[in-house]
Every structure is written in C-alpha cells, then in structure tokens.
Amino acid sequence: EAQVTQNPRYLITVTGKKLTVTCSQNMNHEYMSWYRQDPGLGLRQIYYSMNVEVTDKGDVPEGYKVSRKEKRNFPLILESPSPNQTSLYFCASSLSGQGFAEAFFGQGTRLTVV
Amino acid sequence: ILNVEQSPQSLHVQEGDSTNFTCSFPSSNFYALHWYRWETAKSPEALFVMTLNGDEKKKGRISATLNTKEGYSYLYIKGSQPEDSATYLCAFRPNSGYALNFGKGTSLLVTP
Numbered sequence: 001e002a003q004v005t006q007n008p009r010y011l012i013t014v015t016g017k018k019l020t021v022t023c024s025q026n027m028n029h030e031y032m033s034w035y036r037q038d039p040g041l042g043l044r045q046i047y048y049s050m051n052v053e054v055t056d057k058g059d060v061p062e063g064y065k066v067s068r069k070e071k072r073n074f075p076l077i078l079e080s081p082s083p084n085q086t087s088l089y090f091c092a093s094s095l096s097g098q099g100f101a102e103a104f105f106g107q108g109t110r111l112t113v114v
Numbered sequence: 115i116l117n118v119e120q121s122p123q124s125l126h127v128q129e130g131d132s133t134n135f136t137c138s139f140p141s142s143n144f145y146a147l148h149w150y151r152w153e154t155a156k157s158p159e160a161l162f163v164m165t166l167n168g169d170e171k172k173k174g175r176i177s178a179t180l181n182t183k184e185g186y187s188y189l190y191i192k193g194s195q196p197e198d199s200a201t202y203l204c205a206f207r208p209n210s211g212y213a214l215n216f217g218k219g220t221s222l223l224v225t226p
Contacts, residue, residue, distance in 0.1 A: 048213065103158075104160075
C-alpha cells in the first residue's frame with residue numbers, strides 16, 4: 001500500500017530535550033516536505049527536499065533541522081525543543097516538486113513541549 | 115507566505131443539501147491550485163490538482179472550478195452526506211519556488 005509513515009504519532013517532551021520525528025514513504029517520490037498545523041493558521045511549510053541530499057528552508061524553519069540521506073526517509077529534528085514548537089506536524093511527499101503533483105500526507109505527529 | 119483565503123471558515127448543512135466554498139489566491143504568478151479533504155484524526159487527502167484557467171474537475175458528488183485570471187476556485191458538493199464532514203483545504207502553488215501555500219480551510223459539518 002502506498003503510504004507516508006510518520007513516527008511517533010504522539011509525543012510529549014520537555015524543553016531542550018532533542019527529538020526526531022521520522023518520516024518514510026514507499027512511493028519513490030522525489031519531493032518531501034514537513035508542515036506544521038496550528039489553530040487558526042493554515043499548514044505552514046518548515047523544510048522541503050527536492051531529492052536526496054537536497055534540502056531547503058520553507059516558511060518557518062527556525063528551530064528545526066532535516067536530512068535526506070535516502071530517498072524514502074526525511075526525518076525532522078528538533079535540537080532543543082521549546083513550547084512554541086508544540087504543534088501538529090505533517091510529513092508529505094509527492095512525485096516531484098512541480099506544482100501539478102498531488103501531495104501524500106502522513107498521519108501526523110502531535111507534539112507537546114512542556 | 116502567500117495569502118490564500120478560504121471562505122466560509124465553517125459551514126453546517128443538512129444531509130441532501132448542496133453546498134459550495136471558495137478559495138482565493140494571488141492571480142499573478144499562478145502555477146497550480148490543489149484541493150484536499152481532511153477528516154478528523156486522519157491525514158489530508160488530495161481531491162483535485164488544477165492548472166488551467168477554466169478547469170473543471172469532478173469526483174463523484176464533488177466538483178471544482180478554477181479562475182486563474184481573477185484568482186479564485188470553487189468547490190461544490192452536491193447532495194451532501196454525513197461522510198462529507200471534513201475540513202477542505204486549498205493550496206496555491208506559485209510559478210516561483212516549490213512551496214504549497216495553504217489556506218486555513220473550510221470546516222464542513224453535515225448532519226442527518
């Protein structure tokens with residue numbers, strides 16, 4: 001089954017404790033991205049990757065890191081989480097970064113930083 | 115971040131009603147417009163990707179139109195059913211850059 005898998009689905013952590021949210025897709029997609037969803041705001045892009053070893057900042061990259069060492073995986077790293085990073089996070093992939101390719105989303109990770 | 119507006123913010127209709135909502139986006143620098151359906155506790159799923167002015171797409175009871183010159187798209191649901199209850203997101207992709215710019219969504223509730 002074609003899918004984007006995120007882990008964990010839920011996470012409560014403390015300020016400053018490094019964490020990684022994993023994202024994996026099995027569709028051989030070139031383009032992957034991370035979004036955060038906050039109440040009253042639309043999905044906002046954090047980082048994206050056009051292909052292996054190619055990553056770039058989205059609209060809200062501060063406090064996050066990513067890597068793309070393999071085509072299927074695109075982990076999101078919070079080196080020193082803060083309470084303002086409490087949010088619902090989605091990973092997404094698409095065939096390419098061209099705008100006509102629909103995005104496939106993971107099931108989301110609800111992160112709480114206390 | 116480009117301004118993508120969706121209206122109304124929420125909508126409550128009775129089963130069998132037809133309904134529509136709007137997505138407004140910058141008319142210049144257009145490349146593509148996406149519609150996604152997002153059910154509670156699930157992930158957003160693509161409904162349509164539209165690229166040409168005047169495009170009309172249909173999937174079952176749901177259809178969408180696109181006007182790139184004036185910068186809007188309409189999503190129509192004919193004969194709403196309770197299972198149509200979800201948040202409907204539109205996303206604008208400009209000609210420059212690689213980001214999808216999402217609106218805040220329209221939350222639809224269909225009651226029997």
